[in-house]
């Protein structure tokens with residue numbers, strides 16, 4: 001059977017480094033990821049899991065074995081009645097001694113994690129910091145945190161680092177593009193800067209793309225072929241996942257929904273326009289409204305959404321409707337199965353999601369809305385970091 005035709009049935013969902021790869025390479029990478037995230041799989045189980053033909057699975061497995069990326073375990077005990085055919089062997093990822101790392105730069109935080117070769121975290125560091133104002137300082141801190149994790153866990157070598165940044169990154173040049181968002185980062189190549197500080201090969205991605213990838217591999221996105229991932233925090237970004245692959249657009253700038261104009265709004269946005277979604281709605285504006293209604297509430301309670309009363313629910317419902325109005329237009333365009341809401345706003349849960357739901361039901365085509373699920377990110381604010389580690393593990397194994 002033609003491999004290209006089969007591969008389109010089970011299409012790739014790989015990071016930037018492979019987005020222009022051939023269907024054959026994607027099939028191999030998909031099978032590798034299935035093996036990597038299992039306790040070991042037989043060829044028959046790979047056929048069942050993917051719907052690919054036996055011959056396609058076999059030829060991809062042979063290439064993985066030849067490349068030293070997977071190994072076959074010892075022959076298993078043959079059970080009674082298992083016939084005289086070739087006994088099943090289990091395929092596992094070839095053991096590697098090296099580790100991978102992920103960094104999530106938020107507008108006001110840096111998360112760094114160290115993981116084993118399969119992307120499973122072994123340690124993590126999180127700090128609050130204004131990342132926008134001081135790019136060089138933020139990258140110094142990230143490199144220091146990684147060095148600290150390596151010392152703590154006695155890890156000498158990191159083979160791949162993937163970092164997410166909360167702004168427009170041109171995937172053709174690797175440079176941060178916007179003159180107003182992440183202004184101190186403009187013209188920088190974060191990948192080169194981080195490599196210089198850490199000595200590790202670095203891939204940099206838009207944070208919403210990594211969040212989508214994290215949810216796709218380990219969170220709510222596991223259940224969907226086509227979905228929108230929204231990172232709603234200090235800014236609002238989205239990643240469009242089509243056929244289990246994040247869609248990046250021509251230069252990697254797709255999904256900047258934070259700068260969708262809202263009719264009737266004139267709030268000044270940091271991009272220089274007025275009435276943008278993220279000038280009207282962000283985790284700060286929502287917290288400020290809740291704080292205003294609850295002068296005595298502890299800051300930590302505002303942060304994690306522990307204040308639960310009719311006023312707070314109304315604020316969150318309104319926020320959800322504002323976001324949902326923009327998402328409704330996107331749903332009309334793309335007809336996704338789900339919207340997965342991540343970032344710090346996503347932590348507010350049901351009242352926010354119900355607001356989004358109401359706006360989608362109100363503004364999207366009825367059949368489009370009926371086909372749509374609105375869910376919170378299962379990984380919460382860790383989605384971007386998990387996506388970075390998963391991407392790094394895949395890249396390191398290549």
Ligand SMILES: [Zn+2]
Nearest residue numbers: 259269271276
């Ligand atoms: Zn804007």
